[in-house]
Each structure stands twice: as C-alpha cells, then as structure tokens.
Amino acid sequence: MNCDKIKPLLVGYLDGELDDEQIRRVEEHIAVCRECSAELDEMKRVRKILRKMSEPTMPDAFWQQYWNGIYNRLERQIGWIIFSIGMIVLLSFAAYYLIEDFFLDPKISLLLKFGIGAVILGAIILLVSVFREKMFAIKHERYREVDR
Ligand SMILES: [Zn+2]
Incomplete structure (x- = not known):
C-alpha cells in the first residue's frame, strides 16, 4: 500500500x-x-x-450579562431623566410661587427673604453639582464599556 x-x-x-x-x-x-x-x-x-x-465566540452567559448590563444602564439613565424632568417642573413651580407669594410680599422682612433665598440658591447649586457628577459617571461608564 x-x-x-x-x-x-x-x-x-x-x-x-x-x-x-x-x-x-x-x-x-x-x-x-x-x-x-x-x-x-x-x-x-x-x-x-x-x-x-x-463556534459562537462568546458563551450565552456572557451575552446574557451583556444585555442585562445595557438594560440596567438604560433603566438607570431613563430613571435619571424622568427624575430630572420632575425636579425641573417642581422647582419651576416652587420658584414661581415663592417669588409671587414670598419674595414679592412686602410684609415679609428683607432679612428673612435673604436667608431663605440663600438656602434655596445653595440647595440648587448642590443639586446641580450632584447632577453633573452623575452625568459624568454615566459618560465614564460608557467609555469603560468600550474599553472592555
Ligand atoms: Zn504514507
């Protein structure tokens, strides 16, 4: 042979x-x-x-985790967007009534108006700061996903 x-x-x-x-x-x-x-x-x-x-290069468990990750992130982002819209609406209302009923009321002392105004301004700055930090974290998270 x-x-x-x-x-x-x-x-x-x-x-x-x-x-x-x-x-x-x-x-x-x-x-x-x-x-x-x-x-x-x-x-x-x-x-x-x-x-x-x-063969499929990734096991099913990986894809499951991957899609769960995307879903969770989306859920969190949507949560934040809805929360932000709600806050903006509430703050707008609060600001409107506050200016009309409180700051424009001549019977309330100027010092009290200044005190309340300072507290509100401080709270808004803090809120914006936290919000910006959260937005940065979301952006950062997205980049980390690309790196992987
Ligand atoms: Zn041979």
Whole structure:
C-alpha cells in the first residue's frame, strides 16, 4: 500500500465516510507511515481550528450579562431623566410661587427673604453639582464599556 492511495482517503477518514475495509487500510498505513500520519494530524489540527472559528465566540452567559448590563444602564439613565424632568417642573413651580407669594410680599422682612433665598440658591447649586457628577459617571461608564 503506497501513500498515493492512502492520502485521498484521509479526508474521508476524518469525516467518517469510509467503509470498514478502507478504515482498516488507512489505519494500518498511518501506523507505519510517518508522512501520512503527520498529514492526518495536520488535517485534524486545521479541523479543530475551523470548528473553533465557526463556534459562537462568546458563551450565552456572557451575552446574557451583556444585555442585562445595557438594560440596567438604560433603566438607570431613563430613571435619571424622568427624575430630572420632575425636579425641573417642581422647582419651576416652587420658584414661581415663592417669588409671587414670598419674595414679592412686602410684609415679609428683607432679612428673612435673604436667608431663605440663600438656602434655596445653595440647595440648587448642590443639586446641580450632584447632577453633573452623575452625568459624568454615566459618560465614564460608557467609555469603560468600550474599553472592555
Ligand atoms: Zn504514507
């Protein structure tokens, strides 16, 4: 049995397409022929790589986590947007009534107006600061996602 007759059978051997007689011939030959045995090993190696490439590269658990992560982030962002809109509406109302009923009321002392005004201004600055920090954190989180 020479190599030229065995080599064409190697692909069929790997694919399990040979009959018993052909399998016996191939196995007998590669047991004694180093060249054909090496060729078979190389073919097996290439097969393995091809199979790995065609497999989904990421396990399902990873994608599950990935989509959960996106969903959670979206949920948090939507939460923040709704919260912000609510705060803006409430603050606008508060500011409107405060100016009309409190600051424009001539019976209330100027010092009290100044005190209340300072507290409100301070609270607004703090709120904006916290909000900006949160926005920065969201942006930062997005970049971290890209890095990964
Ligand atoms: Zn051979």
